[in-house]
Amino acid sequence: MTVVFQTAAFAPALITIVNECKQPSTIVKSLMNYIEPHGHMVSRTTDDYERMALAGCQAICEPAFWAGFDRASADGFYDYFRQITEYEPKRAARFGIKHFSWLCINPKEAEDTKLAEEVIGLIPQFIDKPGVLGIGEIGLNKNSRNELRIFEQHVQVAQDYDQLVLIHTPHLEDKLKGTRLIVDALKNFPKIKPERVIIDHVEEHTIDHVLDQGFWAGITLYPESKCTPNRAIDMLEHRHAERIWMNSACDWGISDPLAVPKTMQVMRQRGWTAEMIQRVAYENPVAFMGQSGKFHL
């Protein structure tokens, strides 16, 4: 069995080894499985789906976000919502991966409030689709008044339709202020329960504020601008891995769709038990997204 613990990256070879040893393959699967709770697969190749499946990915959740450019009209978002709710699930299914999605207009495009309000108006017609988990990733980018207004309008939709909420926090020097503004704004929505909200892209200076208020926290493994595997594991150990998930946020930028299984490998090197690795990489995302009532694996 020790071989099985070594690396997710060689999952197929290991499954072969274990099958030859007549071990039940279900044991291997339960040790290798992970969920990618935040991936922008519209920007990734079909090869990436295959590599993720080989590494043990069981499900990918795709928040609506910026596509690397500003869309010219709400029609662009209508097609984007069709893409993430109808087309990507089919692409993922070819590799045995379940695909789920979240809906919104992201804060980078929210400075144009007229466009943003039109896009918010599109959400109800998609919200009952089987793979839609909630409203996200909403949040702030440059911490402007318009971004905040559109953020609050999204939270209102989540409250009206009893949806889970996935929140993007700003980058780099803007993250601390944005996280505080977001947490404060959520306090104006008493029906939004903190345990039904995940605040993503936390780092060492924001994670305690998020978790101490009862929210879930997401750690993003993104080269340069967010978090490395070792820093993610430091934070997980510090907070005993409770109410935290980790994700690659793989998108159109320099990012790694295998960041989660690679971090699982570093956890092994750092003495984590297989059970605790599974808790972070699989059970925690299931616990949070299972609250949607639609997250069936």
Add this chain to the structure above:
Amino acid sequence: MSDWTPPSTVNLVDLGFMDARSKLIDLAAFLDRVQRANQTDDFRVQALKNAIALLSLDQPTRAKEVLLSFSDPSTEPIEKATMQGAIGAYRG
């Protein structure tokens, strides 16, 4: 969710020393490079130097303190976003 099993003790210095050493030398070389090019007046270089001073703190909260030192400390939303990206250090 709260039944936390701590990891078994491993030699973290064995695991991380060479990587940390390499990053530190890269940082030193970066400061040399910008100094030779007379670009040390850039506010980002100053922000980096301020953050480096925090590495000598005694508490195991250095990563947090470094991140805080790069952060916008203000609390009110700005009127309008005039750019989409971030720089990595607060200009003040």
